[in-house]
Amino acid sequence: MNDLDSFLNFLCKIQPLSPEGQDAILSLCSQVPIAKNQNLQDIGQKCHTIYFVKEGLARIFYLKDGIEVTEYFAFENDLIIRAESLFRDKPSTKAIQALENTVFIGIPAEALFSLFDQFAEIERLFRKIIEQAYVNTVIRMEAIQFHPAEERYAQLLAEKPNLIQRISLKHIASYLGITQVSLSRIRAAVR
Incomplete structure (x- = not known):
């Protein structure tokens, strides 16, 4: 079995692909291993690649x-790109960082887009x-705008129950738009 078969199966669940389409995508894919806490892409770089974890x-x-x-x-099979850079061809103000030893699947955007025709x-x-x-x-932005931190935390746990074991509390707090102290208070109330 090819190292990329599980990724291809994931894609085919979203949209069935002909054998030729599958081969075309696979011909563009490369695996990119990044060590824990290292950046796949740094702030200030242009994004030219579509990545999946x-x-x-x-x-x-x-x-x-x-x-x-x-x-x-981004967890397994999640898309991770800096869209504002990729689609506007400008340096990004954001970085992509591995939080664990991570293997990304990279697909060069320009080559992928040429397959669309x-x-x-x-x-x-x-x-x-x-x-x-x-x-x-959009859902995440609306949650930050319209829901209290307690609801955002509960929703995050419902969607990604293994989150607490895999991600540091400082990253979870910043994702929720709250301080670590507030997150500790919310977690104590939930127990």
């Missing part, structure tokens, strides 16, 4: 007044993936 865990973060703020967590199924697949990522971003 094959194994491990990663986050997107940015600096606000010198403090790291976690914007997004040949394979409508591949274009449809990535449209569905990008649509879902956009919806998830």
